[in-house]
Amino acid sequence: MIRIIHRVVVFLFVISAALFAVTTFRTSEQRDTDGPEISMAENTVTTSIGCTSEDILAGVTASDSKDGDVTDSLVVQGFSNFIEKGRRQAVLAAFDSDNNVAKAVREVIYEDYVSPRFSLTGPLRFSISEVSDINNVSSAFRVNDCLDGDISSNITISTDNSYISTMVGEYPTIFQVVNSAGDVASLTATVEVCDMAEASRCASVVLSDYLVYIKAGETINPLDYVTGISFGGMEYPFDNSGAGNAGYTKDDIQVYNPVDSKNPGVYEIVYSVAGEAGYQSRIRLIVIVE
Secondary structure: OHHHHHHHHHHHHHHHHHHHHHHHHHHHHHOOOOOOEEEEOOOEEEEOOOOOHHHHOOOEEEEEOOOEEOHHHOEEEEEOOOOEOOEEEEEEEEEOOOOOEEEEEEEEEEOOOOOOEEEEOOOOEEEHHHHOOHHHHHOOEEEEEOOOEEOHHHOEEEOOOOOOOOOOEEEEEEEEEEOOOOOEEEEEEEEEEEOHHHHOOOOEEEEOOOEEEEOOOOOOOHHHHEEEEEEOOEEEEOOOOOEOOOOOEHHHOEEEOOOOOOOOEEEEEEEEEEOHHHOEEEEEEEEEEO
16 A cells, blocks of 8 residues: 555656646746837937936837837946047846847947146145155145046056155156046146245236136136235235235236146246245146147
8 A cells, every 4th residue: 555655756746846847947038038129310429517317218219029118118338448538338128028138339439528627726836744644645636527526536646756755846747537438637846945944935816717728729827817925824815906015016027937738738836936035936737738
């Protein structure tokens, strides 16, 4: 009797396994494994940096052999770094009801893109104690990016590091920053390490800006950026006639202007005012010609 029951159980198990195998096979045969097909009228879209996913997906459709129109499933899955300035690739994806995924690439051109832009909060002049911390140097800059906003924390500095010591002098220094699209902006500027006690004996020029951008061919008047004179820890603004109340006028300012606005590049306008024992305080306006 026990042997008969055992045979029945084995028989039922074999039948169940066979039925399960057949059902699984038929289900896998019926399952849709093909992803949707993505179509677009144009492989390239030109838009603004403030575009939305809808702008990038404009004119793109997706259809599936089983589900029909699945355009509503389209998403922008990600972006590449810039292929060239303002031009990158967007990865598009579409899904069907069986979670099959299809992908396509569309080129995106930002018509109003500009590279990250530097600004300065003051002159690049530091005491020996200040410049011993490289962060004091980089923190003088702010960088705004049209894609990422404030990326000042991304600034890196490249120099021979000789001024990270006790050496007074002027040092060409490369400041560089990169945004999330891989666009690198850099400029070379002069960092002045000075003896503040000695510098305080001389008046310094005060500027409205310490870094400006101009278009190629645009003229620049260096004195337009002079707002006054700083002396003995006090700032003395010029009046409309160019005269100050500390015994100085704009006529006392010497200006070295190497800007060639016909040729894009980075230039430094140098302002100086003579002080005691022939010491001259030099203040620089960085001019970037685009």
